[in-house]
Amino acid sequence: MADAAVDYYRIASLWVRSSMAYPASFWMMAIGSFLMTGLDFVAIWVLLRNVDELGGFGLTEIGLLYGATGLGLAFADLLVGRVDRLGQMIRLGRLDTMMTKPVPLLVQVCADEFAPRRFARVAQAGIVFVWAATYVDWSLPRVLVAAEMLLSGAVIFFSLFVALACVQFWTAEGTEFANAFTYGGNQVTQFPMSVFPAELVKALTFILPIAFVNWYPCLYLLGREDPFGLPKVLQFASPVAAALCLGAAVLAWRFGVRHYRSTGS
C-alpha cells in the first residue's frame, strides 16, 4: 500500500512537470476548471433568486450539500480522474506496456496524465463547503459525521470511477456511459433529494448508494428530519456504503484485468 502510494507520487510528479511545460496554458486551464465547476453553484444561486427554497432547503443548506458532494468528487477526480481513459489506453496499446512494468496496474492507470489543475476543483468545492459550514450549529458528533461524510464521499466516487472504467475492458466506448453516473451522480446530489420522486431517492440509497455521499449525513448535520421518513440510522451509514462500493470496485477491477485480452491489432 505504501509502495503503491510512492509509485503513484513518482508518476504523478512526472506529469506535473510536463503540464508546467506550457505555463500560459496551465494557468488558463486551472482558472478555467475553477470557474467551470463554480458555475454550477452560480446556477443554483440564480434559481434561488426566483424561489425562497428548493425542496424545503435554503441556499446555505444547499451550499452544504453542494460542497460535500463537490469535495467527494474532487478528491476522487484528483486521484483517479484519468481511469475513464482506460479504453483509450487499451486502443493505443499503452495498457499492454503498463502490464509489463513492476508497478501495480491500477496505480499506473490512475496516475497517468495526472493534472495539477484538478486541485482547482478541490479548492472551489472547498470554498463553498467552508462558507456553508459556518451556518451549521457544530457539535462534536457533527464534526465526526462531517469528517466521515467527506471521506466516504471520496471513496464512493473513487469506486464509481474505477468500477465503471472496467466496462471499458470489453467496450472501449464506455467513457460517456460512466459520466452519466459519476458526474450525473454529482449533479443529482447537488440538490436536496426532496426535489426528486421517492422511487429515485430509494434507488440512489439502496441500488447505487450515491445519496450517502452527502444527503444522509447532511440531514444529521442540519438537524433535519428525513422528508421520506427513512430510518435515522442511514444518516450514520455512509462508511458502510463506501466500504461496499469499494469492495465492488476492487472485484470489478480484478475481474476486468483477468479477462482482458489485448486489442490484438
Add this chain to the structure above:
Amino acid sequence: MPLHVAVATRAFKRYSTYVGATLAGIFTNCVFGVIACFVYIEVWGQSPDAGGYDVTDAVTYVWLGQAMIMTVAIWGGGTPDDLAQRIRSGDVVIDLYRPVGILGWYLAGDLGRAAYHLLTRGVAPTVVGGLLFDLRYPADVVTWVWFLAALPVAVTVSFGLRMLAALTAFWLLDDLGPRMLLGFAALFFSGLTVPLVILPGALRDVAMVLPWATFLQVPADIWLGKRTGAEVAEGLAFMLGWAAVLLVACAYVLRRAERRVVVQGG
C-alpha cells in the same frame, strides 16, 4: 461547392461509425435532462412565470439544451480540435498548400458532424424527454422551418469561436487552456446551466447579446414561440451577424498565423 458537400458527408460518416459512443452519449444526455427537469419543475412550481416561461416551457428548454450540447458542440470539440492537433504536429502544412481554403474545409466538416449529432444526440433525447414529460412543440410549420434554419447558423457561430481557440495553438502550441476557458464561457452564457431569461437584470442583458446566446437561447425561443414575426427575423439577423463577424476574425487570424509556420524536419 460539391467539394464542401463531400467533406461534410465524410465527416457525417466518420462520426456515424461510433455507434456505442453515440448510444452511451444519448443515455448520459437523458440522465442529465431528467435531473434538471425535476429541479425546474420544483422552481417553476413555486414561481410559475419566472423569466416569462411557464413550467412546460422550462421543461422543454431542458431537453432542447440536451439536444444542442453535441449538435452545437457547446463544450467544444468538432473539426477545430483536429486542426489544433495538426498545428501541434506540423501536419497543418498539408492543409495550407491544398488548393482549398482551410476555413471552408473545416466548416463543411463541422456542419457534417453537427448534422450527425442532430439526428442522433439531438433527436433521441428530445423523444425520450417527450415520453417522460409534457413538452411544448413548435406551433406551426413556419416555426419548424425557422428553427431548423437557425441551427446551421448556431453551429457556424460556435465553429467560429472554437476555431479562434484552436488557432491560438500557432502561438501557444498547446490550445487546451483557451479551449477550456471557451468551454467555461459557453457552458454558462449559452444558457445550458440555467436559461438566460431568468438571469438577474444587467447580467441577462449582457448575456443576450453575446455570441453564445445563439447556441441555445435564441433557437429555443423560436421553438417555444417566444419570438414571433419580426422578432424571429431579428433573432436570425443577430445570429447571422455573429457568424459573419467570427468567420472574418478567423480568416484574419489564420492569415497572420500562416506567416508563423515553420516547417520542421526533413
